[in-house]
Amino acid sequence: MPRSSKEIVKIQDVHKAYGKEDVLKGISMEVTEGEVVILVGPSGTGKSTLLRCINQLTVPDSGHVWVNGIELTDPSTDIDKARQHIGMVFQDFNLFNHLSALDNVMLGLTQVLKMDVEKAREKAMHELDRVGLCNKFMNYPGQLSGGQKQRVAIARSLAMEPIVMLFDEPTSALDPELIGEVLVVMKDLALGGMTMICVTHEIGFARDVSTRIVFMEHGDIVEEGSPKKMLNHPDLQRTKQFLGKIRELH
Amino acid sequence: MEVLTVLVPYILRGLSVTLEVTGVALGFGLIFGAILAILRVYGGNLLSRILTLYTNILRALPHILLLLIIYFLIARIINLSAFWAGSLSLAIISSAYQAEIIRGAILSVPQGQMMAARSIGLTRIQAIWHVIIPQAFRHAIPPWSNEAAIVIKDSSLVYVLGVPEILRQAQYYSARTYQPFVAYITVAVIYFLLTFMTNRGLDALERRIRIPI
Numbered sequence: 085m086p087r088s089s090k091e092i093v094k095i096q097d098v099h100k101a102y103g104k105e106d107v108l109k110g111i112s113m114e115v116t117e118g119e120v121v122i123l124v125g126p127s128g129t130g131k132s133t134l135l136r137c138i139n140q141l142t143v144p145d146s147g148h149v150w151v152n153g154i155e156l157t158d159p160s161t162d163i164d165k166a167r168q169h170i171g172m173v174f175q176d177f178n179l180f181n182h183l184s185a186l187d188n189v190m191l192g193l194t195q196v197l198k199m200d201v202e203k204a205r206e207k208a209m210h211e212l213d214r215v216g217l218c219n220k221f222m223n224y225p226g227q228l229s230g231g232q233k234q235r236v237a238i239a240r241s242l243a244m245e246p247i248v249m250l251f252d253e254p255t256s257a258l259d260p261e262l263i264g265e266v267l268v269v270m271k272d273l274a275l276g277g278m279t280m281i282c283v284t285h286e287i288g289f290a291r292d293v294s295t296r297i298v299f300m301e302h303g304d305i306v307e308e309g310s311p312k313k314m315l316n317h318p319d320l321q322r323t324k325q326f327l328g329k330i331r332e333l334h
Numbered sequence: 335m336e337v338l339t340v341l342v343p344y345i346l347r348g349l350s351v352t353l354e355v356t357g358v359a360l361g362f363g364l365i366f367g368a369i370l371a372i373l374r375v376y377g378g379n380l381l382s383r384i385l386t387l388y389t390n391i392l393r394a395l396p397h398i399l400l401l402l403i404i405y406f407l408i409a410r411i412i413n414l415s416a417f418w419a420g421s422l423s424l425a426i427i428s429s430a431y432q433a434e435i436i437r438g439a440i441l442s443v444p445q446g447q448m449m450a451a452r453s454i455g456l457t458r459i460q461a462i463w464h465v466i467i468p469q470a471f472r473h474a475i476p477p478w479s480n481e482a483a484i485v486i487k488d489s490s491l492v493y494v495l496g497v498p499e500i501l502r503q504a505q506y507y508s509a510r511t512y513q514p515f516v517a518y519i520t521v522a523v524i525y526f527l528l529t530f531m532t533n534r535g536l537d538a539l540e541r542r543i544r545i546p547i
Contacts, residue, residue: 139453141449141452141453164452164455164456164457165455167452167453167454167455168454168455169455170453171453171454172450172453174446174449174450176446178444178446178447178449178450179450180447180450180451180465180469181447181469181545182468182469182472182545191451191454191456191464191465192454192455192456195456195460195464196454196455196456196460224545224546224547226545226546226547227546227547237450240450240454241453241454244454244455
């Protein structure tokens with residue numbers, strides 16, 4: 085895997101509270117080009133919030149976020165423009181229900197990138213092919229399985245040629261049988277050098293393709309390190325206990 | 335058969351007025367209502383509160399009373415024909431109900447749709463236009479057909495302003511011929527047919543644009 089040290093995402097002292105509850109208590113993190121970072125931790129510890137703070141779908145209370153050298157927390161930044169190149173995949177897919185698979189992938193191309201329809205269609209078909217679904221291009225979300233929906237959602241993000249992909253529990257809403265097809269696509273992406281930040285408890289995926297595992301709890305990063313270290317001999321007892329539990333389940 | 339040759343043409347002369355009043359009230363009501371609904375959902379706290387008050391007041395009062403208030407209010411400021419004053423009053427009343435229908439339809443679109451739309455770089459307005467509205471529109475049709483039926487029937491209210499719609503025509507006829515029964519039954523049949531056909535039309539539209547599953 086080609087690895088440079090170009091910094092793609094930089095998070096500095098990000099705080100976020102919902103009401104009285106501190107969800108993120110000053111997170112700092114850097115992700116360089118080609119890295120695959122896995123965020124793990126008990127539910128409600130702010131992993132998803134942290135992901136959403138990266139593309140500013142959730143605006144942090146304080147702290148700074150840079151993506152590809154542009155500070156997104158700077159109010160003068162055109163956030164819509166910045167988001168074009170930050171792919172995001174959601175737990176419950178969030179495909180546009182009224183649009184076919186093809187139109188789901190095309191919408192950003194025609195409306196955001198202002199591509200002409202023919203070109204956009206070609207590009208969208210190519211992206212659907214990449215996730216193995218070019219034969220389903222006419223299907224509406226309601227006509228697709230969960231795994232297929234998630235693959236279309238990935239294609240929708242990839243079509244925008246993101247410099248980083250954020251995955252928010254991409255397999256958590258899927259039947260066990262359908263998880264594999266999504267992980268295959270994600271693995272391909274990772275091996276192709278895509279910079280990825282994934283909230284997931286798929287420990288096999290983390291072991292095989294990730295470059296770093298970050299363990300979060302109560303809005304803080306507890307421990308981070310290579311998958312080898314984190315899965316086999318983490319420094320902290322708490323990390324060992326949590327990752328051990330997950331490994332038993334998977 | 336004097337009924338067929340005199341009564342029916344006489345009342346049908348009012349039909350185009352009834353249709354125009356209904357069209358104006360529903361059409362402008364839809365435009366006002368949609369704007370109100372979008373501002374209420376996306377317009378921030380203060381604006382939303384003001385608009386909520388507006389729709390609550392409009393919905394709390396009898397339509398005939400509002401019609402009279404708005405009519406005399408408008409007539410005082412600008413010189414409008416009874417037809418336009420009455421139709422626009424009905425449009426304003428209907429906008430309050432349509433705003434609620436559309437607001438409900440917008441809120442029934444899952445939040446994740448907006449998030450996904452923004453995540454690929456659509457602006458808020460693009461997301462509303464390309465993702466939220468098309469889905470909300472489909473959700474709105476069944477309750478909207480209810481409102482359409484109400485407005486068709488409410489169009490008869492403008493008769494208090496002297497606008498010659500079908501009920502007014504029937505009243506003239508019965509006053510002249512002392513045959514109220516046939517006159518009003520004829521009008522009843524026309525209202526029934528109008529609402530029935532409108533609902534059938536909207537049902538067909540709903541089926542036609544249903545999202546395949």
